[in-house]
Amino acid sequence: MRFFDFLFPPRVDENLVRNLAADAFLAEAAPRLVPVTRPGTVALLPFSTAAVRAAIHEAKYHGNRRAFALLAAALxxxxxxADEGFRNPV
Known part of the structure; x- marks a missing residue:
């Protein structure tokens, strides 16, 4: 694969997603409620982080399977x- 990287250099975002460990990506997850939207929306990952931005761009614009897998793991x-409360009703 390195030979092809020499001939066709990967994009910056692609290279970041390729070398990103799943645990490091999941550590970025910090769900927070976005109060501006109605009804309230939960943002799972901070878009300001380079790894999150790279994963979203790679998934959305290039169909990168690794990026989809990382985002799916966070979701x-x-x-x-979130389902814990529904499984064990009071």
């Missing part, structure tokens, strides 16, 4: 945590 973690 899965959030949904599993």
């Amino acid at each position: 899965t973690d959030y949904l599993c945590d």
Whole structure:
């Protein structure tokens, strides 16, 4: 694969996503409520972080499977945590 990287250099975002560990990406997750929207929206990841921005750009504009996997892992973690209250009703 390095030979092809020499011939066709990867994009900056692609290179960042390729070398990003899943645990490091999931550590960026900090769900917060965005009060400006109605109804309130939850932002799972801070777009100001280079890794998050790269993953979103790669998934949206280039269909990068690794980026989709990282974003799916963040969503899965959030949904599993949010579902805890519904599984065990009071």
